[in-house]
Amino acid sequence: MKPPPRTTVTLADVAAAAGVSKAAVSGVLNGKPRVSATTAQRIKDAAKNLGYHANPTARQLRSGRTDAVGFVIPELHRPYFGELATHLANQLEQQGRHLVIQRSGGSREQELAAAQFAQLRRYDAVIMSVLGVDPPDLESLGFTIPLVLLGEKSMPGAHPQVLMDNETGAFEAVKHLLTRGAQHIVMLGGSHSPDRNDMTRRRTQGYRTAHTTLGQPLIEELIIELGGVGAESGYTATTQLIADGHTFDAIFAVTDVVAMGALRALADAGLRVPHDVQVIGFDDIADCNYTVPRLTSVNPHKEHIATAVLDLIAVPNNDNRVITVPTTLNVRESTL
Amino acid sequence: MKPPPRTTVTLADVAAAAGVSKAAVSGVLNGKPRVSATTAQRIKDAAKNLGYHANPTARQLRSGRTDAVGFVIPELHRPYFGELATHLANQLEQQGRHLVIQRSGGSREQELAAAQFAQLRRYDAVIMSVLGVDPPDLESLGFTIPLVLLGEKSMPGAHPQVLMDNETGAFEAVKHLLTRGAQHIVMLGGSHSPDRNDMTRRRTQGYRTAHTTLGQPLIEELIIELGGVGAESGYTATTQLIADGHTFDAIFAVTDVVAMGALRALADAGLRVPHDVQVIGFDDIADCNYTVPRLTSVNPHKEHIATAVLDLIAVPNNDNRVITVPTTLNVRESTL
DNA sequence: GTGAAAGCGCTAACAA
């Protein structure tokens, strides 16, 4: 009755089958007012019988529409991005659109290439989480489609951004540690260079501000720069810290994943969390509820971020708009 | 000198600038033998000066080529898929192609819709991790582009597949537990229904075979079906198991994430791992090295899976081929 | 060695 479409069936085929023009078919199938109850039904039937589905490539070439939003992220295996992508996909699907994810790699060149790729694909919009790219770089691409920059690096420029409140989030986390009696707080994955303005730098700034605000002396050696943002980095650095005989009673990790590495290193060293060392992470990924002990973390409210991003996309001419989504501290067992 | 391309520059523009035909430009830019050292250079210069980049949509409409491979997965936030995607992307990028990821949702309807979407997008190939879809469903889509099915569900049908050796992997894991003295092994996330043939069922089969092979009585009540594959499911079920007063000295979890939930529940109950209860997971995700204690897991060799998939894609007419990638057991601290 | 022309499948303008 309804054999699978062996060979591609085009609009023209449907038009022929229904005895109308291609334009009529196109109109009906796109819900345009160009209807006529009787003809419309005939067209719909024909399309269904033939198993017709519009070719998105052709449609796009002609109309420019994609119904797809691109999401460019540095790495595919970081929980934070996976969870954020899930929220974005959920919300987009309610609008009948699709989220298409692509990895950049995180370096300046790779991010530019990925942006280029997405731009050429002419997605309805591109959401991009930037790490290495700088404003002038991006300008040189002359983006013609809506581009929303995401989350970590503050990039004054021509594109709208959604930032999480890195600084306040870090501030609250460190304040929490200080009010819980911590005196020597390690900033695991911090940054010493004041010129950069990325996520690392901003969270470190919150760490600093908390100390000065609460009148706690800040020990510069406890700000540890890391080679990466993986658990391995956190583990290695913490192990080293212990081996070097540093005194510390708390760790504020730049990322939950880094914090998990730290938790593991502390366990290996026989240090108890939170009794000997308190630990706080950042991102509030799902794993936080299942580590031993459960990890206190700064919640960036990924769902709100997703909503803000899609709002920015929905309204045109949003250049320069910057939305900052507030964070909250999710206190669990790893702090007192 | 090189102003950013404000408005889209097309092939025709380059042709005009170089004083040649569009065909010449197309040929040169695609590395076709249609060269003429001198003209070729002139064309390349013109293209660079104008900041020309081919429109992939138009190219695709005409030639069918995409240079992109689609990867359809049930959920975006599962570590296993994130890690597998990373391997696929790595290998594809070496071929100058891109991996484009899309979520299905995991239900039959959603997977069909996602497959449809990918099919229409005319990617060079589609890799799809199936959960709910059955062979006849997929046939009805009449896929015209290479489709490789992935990993979990055995689907005898017209498409090539890469499977992990679920059964042997589970067998080795359970055998390991039995030889380490376990007598009452919980299969967390197992399946009682013999008619299904998915990942859950196959891993449960390995669990059964290990018992019979080693002459260990199998306790049917210890095979626990789960509502999902998240940590929450593992946590809740394990907590319940303890509350119900079940006797068990080991847990084989269908997934590392489930195992992490179990670890957490055991810690809450004051049970020591591996002393009181041994635990093994499946997937060997990165987190296994950072849980407390570190999680013994079945390693499916994601990198090999990625390689096998791309091999299958590379060679045409691979219908019906099934590659099974062997697993190995990665012993860590959660088992004796 | 190079150019001209056709056309991929669709939609948006214009005619009828």
Next chain:
DNA sequence: TTGTTAGCGCTTTCAC
């Protein structure tokens, strides 16, 4: 209300 036409930007014959 409907059909005809043109053309999105590219690649690919075919003719020069």
